[in-house]
Amino acid sequence: MTRLEQPIAVCRTCCEGYEFVNRLLDVNNLEVTFAKRAGKFQAVRGVSFSLDKGEHLGLVGESGAGKSITGFSIINLISKPGYISKGNILFEGRDLAKLSLEEMRRIRGDRIAMIFQDPMMTLNPVLTIGTQMIETVLAHRRVSRAEARDISVERINRVRISSPERRLKQYPHEFSGGMRQRIVIAISLLTDPALIIADEPTTALDVTIQAEIMELLLDLCTSRQMGLVLITHDLAVVSQITQRIAVMYAGLIVETGPTAEVIATPRHPYTRGLINALPQTRHGEKRLRQIPGVMPGLRNLPAGCAFHPRCEQCRDICITTQPERRTLACGVQVACHLVEE
Amino acid sequence: MLADAPVLLQCREVVKHFDISGGFLDQLRFQAGRPRRVRTLVRAVNGVSFDVRQGETLSVVGESGCGKSTLARTILNLYPADGGEIRYRNQRIDNLSPKAMLPYRVKMQMVFQDPYASLNPRMTVSRILEEPVCYHHPGLSRAEVRERVAQVMCQVGMDPTWADNFPHEFSGGQRQRISIARALVVDPEFIVADEPISALDVSIQAQILNLLMDAQETRNLTYLFISHDLSVVEHISDRVAVMYLGSLCELAPVEQLFAAPRHPYTRALLSAIPRLGAGPGPKDRIRLSGELPSPLHLPSGCVFHGRCPHARARCRQEIPKPVQLSATAQVSCLGVEEGWL
Amino acid sequence: MNILAMNWRRFRESQALYAFLRDPVAIGSFTILVVLTLVSFLAPWTAQHNVYDTATLELLDAHTPPAWLDQGLERYPLGTDDQGRDLFSSIIFGMRTSLLIGLGAVALQAFLGICIGLISGYTGGRLDTLLMRVADVQLSFSTLMVAIFISAIFEAVLGVGFFERYAVLLLVVIIGLAEWPQYARTVRASVLAEKKKEYVEAARVIGLPASRIMWRQILPNALSPVLVISTVQVANAIMSEAALSFLGLGMPVTQPSLGSLIKSGFTYIFSGSWWITLFPGITLVTLILVINLLGDWLRDYLNPKLYKHM
Numbered sequence: 001m002t003r004l005e006q007p008i009a010v011c012r013t014c015c016e017g018y019e020f021v022n023r024l025l026d027v028n029n030l031e032v033t034f035a036k037r038a039g040k041f042q043a044v045r046g047v048s049f050s051l052d053k054g055e056h057l058g059l060v061g062e063s064g065a066g067k068s069i070t071g072f073s074i075i076n077l078i079s080k081p082g083y084i085s086k087g088n089i090l091f092e093g094r095d096l097a098k099l100s101l102e103e104m105r106r107i108r109g110d111r112i113a114m115i116f117q118d119p120m121m122t123l124n125p126v127l128t129i130g131t132q133m134i135e136t137v138l139a140h141r142r143v144s145r146a147e148a149r150d151i152s153v154e155r156i157n158r159v160r161i162s163s164p165e166r167r168l169k170q171y172p173h174e175f176s177g178g179m180r181q182r183i184v185i186a187i188s189l190l191t192d193p194a195l196i197i198a199d200e201p202t203t204a205l206d207v208t209i210q211a212e213i214m215e216l217l218l219d220l221c222t223s224r225q226m227g228l229v230l231i232t233h234d235l236a237v238v239s240q241i242t243q244r245i246a247v248m249y250a251g252l253i254v255e256t257g258p259t260a261e262v263i264a265t266p267r268h269p270y271t272r273g274l275i276n277a278l279p280q281t282r283h284g285e286k287r288l289r290q291i292p293g294v295m296p297g298l299r300n301l302p303a304g305c306a307f308h309p310r311c312e313q314c315r316d317i318c319i320t321t322q323p324e325r326r327t328l329a330c331g332v333q334v335a336c337h338l339v340e341e
Numbered sequence: 342m343l344a345d346a347p348v349l350l351q352c353r354e355v356v357k358h359f360d361i362s363g364g365f366l367d368q369l370r371f372q373a374g375r376p377r378r379v380r381t382l383v384r385a386v387n388g389v390s391f392d393v394r395q396g397e398t399l400s401v402v403g404e405s406g407c408g409k410s411t412l413a414r415t416i417l418n419l420y421p422a423d424g425g426e427i428r429y430r431n432q433r434i435d436n437l438s439p440k441a442m443l444p445y446r447v448k449m450q451m452v453f454q455d456p457y458a459s460l461n462p463r464m465t466v467s468r469i470l471e472e473p474v475c476y477h478h479p480g481l482s483r484a485e486v487r488e489r490v491a492q493v494m495c496q497v498g499m500d501p502t503w504a505d506n507f508p509h510e511f512s513g514g515q516r517q518r519i520s521i522a523r524a525l526v527v528d529p530e531f532i533v534a535d536e537p538i539s540a541l542d543v544s545i546q547a548q549i550l551n552l553l554m555d556a557q558e559t560r561n562l563t564y565l566f567i568s569h570d571l572s573v574v575e576h577i578s579d580r581v582a583v584m585y586l587g588s589l590c591e592l593a594p595v596e597q598l599f600a601a602p603r604h605p606y607t608r609a610l611l612s613a614i615p616r617l618g619a620g621p622g623p624k625d626r627i628r629l630s631g632e633l634p635s636p637l638h639l640p641s642g643c644v645f646h647g648r649c650p651h652a653r654a655r656c657r658q659e660i661p662k663p664v665q666l667s668a669t670a671q672v673s674c675l676g677v678e679e680g681w682l
Numbered sequence: 683m684n685i686l687a688m689n690w691r692r693f694r695e696s697q698a699l700y701a702f703l704r705d706p707v708a709i710g711s712f713t714i715l716v717v718l719t720l721v722s723f724l725a726p727w728t729a730q731h732n733v734y735d736t737a738t739l740e741l742l743d744a745h746t747p748p749a750w751l752d753q754g755l756e757r758y759p760l761g762t763d764d765q766g767r768d769l770f771s772s773i774i775f776g777m778r779t780s781l782l783i784g785l786g787a788v789a790l791q792a793f794l795g796i797c798i799g800l801i802s803g804y805t806g807g808r809l810d811t812l813l814m815r816v817a818d819v820q821l822s823f824s825t826l827m828v829a830i831f832i833s834a835i836f837e838a839v840l841g842v843g844f845f846e847r848y849a850v851l852l853l854v855v856i857i858g859l860a861e862w863p864q865y866a867r868t869v870r871a872s873v874l875a876e877k878k879k880e881y882v883e884a885a886r887v888i889g890l891p892a893s894r895i896m897w898r899q900i901l902p903n904a905l906s907p908v909l910v911i912s913t914v915q916v917a918n919a920i921m922s923e924a925a926l927s928f929l930g931l932g933m934p935v936t937q938p939s940l941g942s943l944i945k946s947g948f949t950y951i952f953s954g955s956w957w958i959t960l961f962p963g964i965t966l967v968t969l970i971l972v973i974n975l976l977g978d979w980l981r982d983y984l985n986p987k988l989y990k991h992m
């Protein structure tokens with residue numbers, strides 16, 4: 001199946017050449033604050049990353065690192081106690097953080113689509129798939145019902161589900177978990193978005209189905225030049241799908257760069273720890289190389305580098321000052337005092 | 342290496358069906374104008390036979406809903422078996438009364454998947470850990486019980502001074518340690534671990550896996566380890582059993598299974614594992630056609646024939662018997678039996 | 683000592699206390715309830731007249747209006763009833779009886795309901811079906827009807843004299859028997875939810891017997907909805923008592939309860955002695971209202987859906 005590899009190669013070259021012409025999304029110094037009764041805390045503490053047209057970015061990190069919040073803030077879906085307190089999100093030249101609700105609604109689901117871990121977050125259990133798809137098209141496009149229906153049928157075809165006409169009449173509960181996730185992908189494709197944000201789209205599914213869905217997502221994104229932000233905690237999946245990776249820890253991106261480079265030679269101690277902790281990368285020894293301790297809570301982050309209590313190479317400077325993000329020659333950005341430029 | 346170890350647990354043709362037809366009124370159906378009583382059975386486990394040898398880690402893998410948890414609970418007599426025999430050190434245990442089962446309760450313990458649901462939220466850690474000891478050893482004094490609990494807490498990496506806290510005050514990884522401590526505190530020989538790490542983060546998974554492996558070494562434990570993460574299974578197991586729709590497809594030593602899988606389903610499953618750094622796109626993934634059948638309506642013959650790329654006429658009619666490939670390996674496939682696979 | 687201090691700290695830092703202190707309605711209701719309860723249970727000290735002591739009765743003072751009216755007497759701030767008893771004292775004693783019956787009946791309901799609900803939910807199967815059908819049948823009659831039925835049987839079997847002597851106890855039993863299905867269903871529902879959790883399986887793996895799992899593991903986790911309905915049930919039980927007394931099936935006139943006071947005044951309401959009915963009525967309504975408000979607060983607090991974004 002050559003169709004998998006071809007578009008990526010094209011994409012890589014275009015990334016290097018026309019960087020600014022091709023920029024799709026630019027997140028600068030994003031900060032998300034939650035105001036709770038116990039006090040304020042920041043779930044995302046100054047995250048910056050960018051995405052070119054048709055590029056795939058993997059956002060990885062442990063639970064509570066702020067991956068979902070980062071994803072949600074791109075489409076301004078952060079609910080009440082939380083708000084974007086700093087930074088801007090440039091998408092196709094507009095700052096999403098400053099848009100009105102109505103303008104945002106128009107972009108959301110049209111230019112940017114979101115896929116959640118639980119397909120039932122997107123699907124309404126009491127409506128048929130057809131109704132939901134047609135309504136979505138009508139909400140964003142000036143087309144007739146018949147045209148909307150044709151679009152829906154075409155998208156179901158695209159996610160490789162057989163007999164789409166019949167599927168339109170079915171209810172979500174009549175599908176298996178994997179099929180439901182495909183339907184959700186079909187819905188997200190309805191308006192030909194420029195960017196898809198997928199928050200752990202396969203975590204609830206089995207390996208065989210996960211492989212199918214990921215392959216599908218990859219195919220669709222590459223063939224249509226769609227940007228993809230894939231949020232997951234599975235490094236192996238990210239390494240197979242994305243060109244760039246961003247590793248989050250306690251609300252910060254600690255390392256980002258080309259996926260192959262970061263996986264092959266991780267520079268931040270946390271990234272290295274994560275990769276070494278995987279059973280697949282065992283070094284001929286029976287014991288796994290674990291990272292000691294747990295991620296600190298966001299309410300009581302340690303001073304300095306947030307990772308220092310778990311870091312084996314911790315030095316004095318790590319305890320006192322937060323490391324700046326530095327760009328290395330190979331295109332990798334790392335926030336660690338120990339990394340030489 | 343374990344071929345000569347004594348057999349600890351034997352399962353012979355274990356069957357477990359759940360009757361989900363509800364009360365008598367729900368069972369009434371009209372068929373051909375006459376009321377009939379119809380039962381709806383979920384055939385969760387259908388004739389599974391295997392041996393667990395002392396000191397080994399036998400992993401059970403398979404897709405969600407294939408009956409792994411049901412098998413584990415039936416072995417521990419939490420669900421009464423509907424057929425077959427379960428022997429522990431050559432004593433039948435599947436038909437014992439709760440009282441007669443007590444001596445085996447000390448020998449066989451379980452670790453659960455959900456670290457949040459598996460600890461009673463209203464009990465302190467010390468009560469959770471002391472209860473099994475007090476119940477099984479009523480002769481021990483309070484000080485002796487405490488001593489024993491403190492010792493086990495140290496072994497699982499928990500500070501014994503935390504004993505007076507409630508479970509909700511701990512992180513998921515710490516709770517899983519408490520859960521393991523609860524299993525270890527009665528000094529068992531055999532532990533069933535039902536997806537003990539799938540609710541945890543990657544960096545914590547390695548800690549818990551190491552803990553399990555250390556405990557196995559120091560206490561000479563035997564594990565039945567259930568997981569759907571194949572790379573973890575590959576790392577931790579001595580032998581692996583692959584289940585599909587309530588049946589055992591293949592059981593083999595781990596190197597043999599991962600290097601040369603015999604059953605077509607095992608091959609498909611293994612080819613779907615995402616590999617770190619393998620580059621974009623699973624290249625030689627075996628694609629399964631069709632949907633996973635439901636355990637409500639089992640297919641005739643081999644349960645896998647509907648999705649098997651090699652299925653022949655005989656597969657549709659005949660349920661394959663396990664073929665003993667060696668002392669430690671078996672496979673249930675007519676293709677292997679007849680030699681065309 | 684140490685444990686006590688730790689529990690006190692846990693309580694002080696708890697979400698419940700915080701949520702409570704932020705809700706003026708809850709604080710108000712709680713204060714009124716505590717005052718009413720204290721006053722009524724300290725009746726021998728807070729009331730001027732002992733209404734059970736017939737020697738203090740002055741029949742001549744019967745139907746004295748409240749003190750602020752023309753013919754009112756200083757001695758009787760809220761006036762007197764038809765037997766010349768001080769109404770204020772009667773209300774205090776009556777409230778004590780009502781509260782006693784309410785609490786006693788709820789204790790009985792809770793005991794029966796929890797036992798039946800727990801066994802029914804945990805064992806399941808035929809027994810569960812049987813017990814729940816019984817509960818359904820009883821729920822399909824109104825509580826009052828069941829209570830009237832049971833009290834009629836009691837009166838017929840035990841005789842009116844016996845009934846009057848042990849009226850408080852018998853009313854507790856009557857109202858208790860009439861309302862257990864509420865508890866049984868609530869407890870059963872939460873037991874069914876808890877039973878599926880893995881800690882119950884863990885207890886079974888340890889080999890603990892079913893009774894111990896039910897009472898020591900499941901029950902403590904199934905109790906919070908019981909707490910919520912208990913407040914409402916106390917209010918309901920007090921209402922039932924008042925209604926039964928009003929119908930003449932409850933407390934005898936010689937032992938005042940809020941219901942029997944209302945009933946005794948009701949006869950005279952058109953002959954001008956409105957206060958005999960009005961003041962016990964107001965007390966009853968206040969009592970029921972504050973208990974229900976507290977119950978509402980408790981339900982809101984324990985319902986995580988409403989308080990997700992606290």
Ligand SMILES: Nc1ncnc2c1ncn2[C@@H]1O[C@H](COP(=O)(O)OP(=O)(O)OP(=O)(O)O)[C@@H](O)[C@H]1O
Binds near residue numbers: 034043063065067070
């Ligand atoms: N509504 C909320 N109120 C308060 N804190 C919140 C809320 N939503 C998220 N958080 C906090 O924000 C932090 C980041 O959460 P987020 O959901 O982004 O994590 P994540 O990286 O997606 O984790 P996971 O892998 O578990 O999905 C967490 O520590 C969480 O406690």
Ligand SMILES: Nc1ncnc2c1ncn2[C@@H]1O[C@H](COP(=O)(O)OP(=O)(O)OP(=O)(O)O)[C@@H](O)[C@H]1O
Binds near residue numbers: 636
């Ligand atoms: N108590 C029960 N009553 C009825 N059906 C059940 C019950 N427990 C399990 N089942 C059914 O039996 C089948 C096997 O379930 P089981 O939980 O053993 O699967 P599993 O392999 O452990 O899956 P997972 O990986 O999701 O944990 C499923 O179809 C499930 O719906």
Ligand SMILES: [Mg+2]
Binds near residue numbers: 067068069199
């Ligand atoms: Mg998330």
Ligand SMILES: [Mg+2]
Binds near residue numbers: 409411535
């Ligand atoms: Mg399971």
